[in-house]
Amino acid sequence: MRETIDTHAGGPDAARNGAAEPAAAEPLAAEPVAAGPATDDPAADELIVAGRTLRSRLLLGTGGFPSLAILAEAIEASGTELVTVALRRVDPSARGSLVDVLAQAEVQLLPNTAGCHTARDAVLTARLAREAFETDWVKLEVIGDEDTLLPDAPELLLAAEELVDEGFVVLPYTSDDPVLARRLADVGCAAVMPLGSPIGSGMGIRNPYNIALIREAVKVPVVLDAGIGTASDAAIAMELGCDAVLAASAISRAADPVRMAAAMRAAVQAGRLARGAGRIPRRLYATASSPEAGLPELGPS
């Protein structure tokens, strides 16, 4: 049976307009969704990616933090176990070691291929990251456009296939296209990471329907990556059925990154619980929550 997906959980515009749902008698999302956690205890609600168990459903991007000290505090506040890093030329004058900070935090590294525009460059970068960090995991990014940083779909798929063949655990940053997500899963990616909106834009999830379709289209974990602006966006991602959220700029560039890290952690847990609880359908007209029966006659008005 096809799982019922609440395509509207993430429709903030529809929610605000109120009258966006034409069929009150036949709501699109009437059935509770049984895709949420089997437990109410967030600590016991584990995510398994490529056989590895993660106790946190929040992935953290390390870019943009004002200092390594604040990054370390934010990692602690977020509860994350998996953080991204980029691979760049060694700068002998750099102060402090990111590698040391992350080792101390006891988080697993997820190297990215940010800045790569071709499958060839991304594959080489992944190989270098494997050599540097002794991990087979890679957040695969192949960028097709400098202004939007949107993925280059054909190159992404090529790189994914090659890296899977070389034994990598590939987590591709992808567009919110359900067909491409399925193709990526079909070539053996361990998860798919669709964008909500462009990297660093903070515009949230612009096409919640597609994110819900991606959740239906693949069996591997779906990680909402890019576009998260604040905690409610992360909650919406989880309500849509995403298995995890990756946040970077939304935390690192917040006025108080550590507090925002705590907010994201709570939002991911709240969204996950709400997803499992099954939201009520949206209706055009009110449904009284107090009984009609027993209403007193209070005389002429």
Place this chain on the structure above:
Amino acid sequence: MIVLNGEESDVRPGELLSAALARLQLDLQARGVAVAVDGEVVPRAQWSSYALAAHARVEVLTAMQGG
């Protein structure tokens, strides 16, 4: 002339990769470092035996905040 991280260096052809790394204040135990020569990964185990050819382009990379 050997190019080290995009800049002309004083590393001579025939010098070992480990000597090039020393120019960047890195030793063979440096954590979180990877090296490519002319677009190919050179595994850590070969750093102390890999002799650099003339015009070799050496990229020495490590983790930076990102993503």
